Structures are given as structure tokens and as C-alpha cells.
Amino acid sequence: MSVTVVLGTQWGDEGKGKLVDILAADIDVCARCAGGNNAGHTIVVPINGVKKTFAFHLLPSGLVNPRCTGVIGSGVVVHVPSFFTELDALQAQGLDCTNRIFISDRAHLVFDFHQIVDGLKEVELGGKSIGTTKKGIGPAYSGKASRSGLRIHHLFDATFADKFRKLVEGRFKRYGHFEYDTEGEIARYKDLAARLRPFVIDSLTYIHGAIASGKKVLVEGANAIMLDLDFGTYPYVTSSSTSIGGVCTGLGIPPKMIGKTIGVVKAYTTRVGGGPFPTEQLNDIGIHLQEVGREYGTTTGRRRRCGWLDLVVLKHSCLINGYDSFNLTKLDVLDLLPEISVGVRYLVNGKEITGFPADLDLLARVEVEYVTLPGWETPITEIRSYDALPENCKKYVEFIEQFFGVPVEWIGVGPGRESMLGKKSGQ
DSSP states (O other): OOEEEEEESSSSOSOHHHHHHHHGGGOSEEEEOSBOTTOOEEEEEEETTEEEEEEESSSOGGGGSTTOEEEEOTTBEEOHHHHHHHHHHHHHTTOOOTTOEEEETTOEEOOHHHHHHHHHHHHHHGGGOOOOOSSSHHHHHHHHHTTOOOBGGGGGSTTHHHHHHHHHHHHHHHHOOOOOOHHHHHHHHHHHHHHHGGGEEOHHHHHHHHHHTTOOEEEEOOSOGGGOTTTSSTTSSOSSOOSHHHHHHHHTOOGGGEEEEEEEEESSEEEOSSSOOTTBOOSHHHHHHHHHTTOBOTTTOOBOEEEOEEHHHHHHHHHHHOOSEEEEEOGGGGTTOSEEEEEEEEEETTEEOOSOOSOHHHHTTOEEEEEEEEOOOSOOTTOOSGGGSOHHHHHHHHHHHHHHTOOEEEEEOSSBGGGEEETTTTO
């Protein structure tokens, strides 16, 4: 099958963008299926012989390949000003995206008032703040679910202004009359709509046409399974489906068209925002992972919480998404540690619990059982083949493979393209 999917297996920030960048070299179409500009992928690539760092939020990071076309699917929520800000920044850095990026006419719109409401909802929660990025993603999806949202195609409708006013009035009734220039926004979106029109397509027809003609399609997942609205650590989650199911609903493709699903696994675990985190290390190990791994959010700049690799989380992830292979990333962050722990079971009152608990009060009480493996205590960033990795490093990789029976196909040992090792080929 011509569709390959890349998904996050933990709480996000696993480094999906780099693998997408590498795979996109042999891909015709790279598509986003869910989320919005709350996602954040950082890619380091050479442009005209000079290494440049590109930060992607809403646009598919496969655009780094000049022969790849990007598609923002109907399951994505789009803040149009941010779309153009990001596009203009990429163009200014020398990445020509002309005629290479398209947006589904069915994608829902995120407006500035959604971002205001996002902050107001966090205030409502008080001490139980979810830790949202304040990008308006949740309120936009809420409007979509309640059938009161506006989609991309509505921008070109003569009734857009009236629909927009009604939408804003509804938010005023719910949250009080916050400061917002409704008429100014209507005027701004009239100009934005004119600029946006060439980018808008029927993505369903486009994607199926690409598949039917034999083109290779790569789907770039946003966020990760533990932030999934149904299967994540609810309510400390995003507002969309980040699973393989979200790929089908967000792009309108049936499961039988998906040929391969790759799960991106960080060699340790990180998350942002609130919620229980069983393997979190609030000690020198956590600081080491945070500092050496440069664990700061691409979108928010927030410090990420850090802990050991959690195979209970990963098992939960495997059950839902059915990965064909793993991409293990940031393995080099563990270089200087004499011992490395891996969480393998959750215990409550000394008894193992099956599966990953839905009840966060129960999750907060679990005791993690660890397996401790010897570290390799030598830098691996300059290594360019799997066979050349230290023995203890390879044992760590093989432990993960054997635990799940899923092969590790790719291994990241540094920030650049050249630092991604292909395990199968030994390259």
C-alpha cells in the first residue's frame, strides 16, 4: 500500500519531524490529519549548503523535501494567520513552498477568540489546569463537535460575516463580554480569504487521486497517543484523535489503504502540562534528561517533565496503533548515564495491574517496577551505523524490541539528518 503513517507513541515531542523529513525524500505527498498549530516539529537540514533549523507547527514537515507536496487534512483545525506566518517564515529561510501546500476545504477554523476562550477555560479550571498551549485548539474542536464551528469553505460564503458574528455572540454569552474586535476580524478575514483561496482544495479527492495514481503518501501524526482524547490521560490530553483511527477520519482514507505504521519512541519519556507521570524523575536524572536532551517545547518554550522509558505506556500505545516498526530517538541523551532504568510493570498494593488505567487517581498511586540495564558511558553522536554502537547500547535497543516483538527500524543518535541510523540495513 502507498500510505505510510508516522505516529507518536508517548506524550508527544518524540522527534517525529526528523523521521518524516527523512522518509519524505521518497514521498510525493505529506499530510497532516489532526491537531493544529499546537504541534511542534524541529528539523535541522542543509539549504544551499548551510544547515538551517526549521520549526514546523501547522504545516507538514515533509515540505523540507522540495519535491514533496503538503496537505492539511479535514481533521486539522487551522488558524489562518498562523498558517501564513509559518509559511512566510519558511520561505524567508530559503524553503520554497510555492504550489506545494494545500488545505482541505472541510478543515475547521481557529479564530483569535478561540485562543482567548482557551485561556478563560484554563482560569475556570483553577488549580486543575490542563496545561493547554492556549492556541485555541480545544475551543475550536468543541465548536466542531457541537456543530457550531466554521470551516475553511465558509470563508468564501456570502453569509460568513453573519455566521461569524453569531459565533462570537455565543462566546460572549458563555464567558462574558471579553475584549474582541468582531468587525475588525471580519475585515481581516476578508483579506485573508482572498490570499488563502489558491491553497484550498477538496483534500478527499486529492488524496485518493494521489493514491490511485500510485503516488506515495506519508501521514504525519501530531501530538501522540497519550494525548489522545479517548485513550490518553484524560482530561490532560489534546482535543483530537491522535491514534491511527484519527488518520482515517482526519483524511478520509480507509484502513486497508494504510500499508505501514511507524511508532516514534523517545529513548526516555517526557511530557508537558499536568497529569500523573509514573516514571517521572524529580531528581538529578530528570535534570540530566532535561538539560542534555534540551527538553523545551518548540511551540511553547516550556520545560518538559522527564523520566525513564515507560514500557507500560508503550504497550498501551502498541495495542491501539499496531506499529509495524519503531523509530527510537534521542538515544544519545543517555550516553553518560552509568545505569539506565526501564519501567516494565505497574503495581498497586503489590499487585500488577493489567493495561494502562483510565482512572488518573489510580495512575497516581501506581508503583513502577523497573529493569535496570548497564549504560554505555561513551558518546554515540558521531556513530553512523548500528553495528558500530557500543554493546550495551545495542542491548538497550534489543531489550525494547524483544519486549514487544516489534523491530526498531530507525535510531536517532543526534539532531541532524545524518544522525538517523537505519537498523535493518546497518547504515
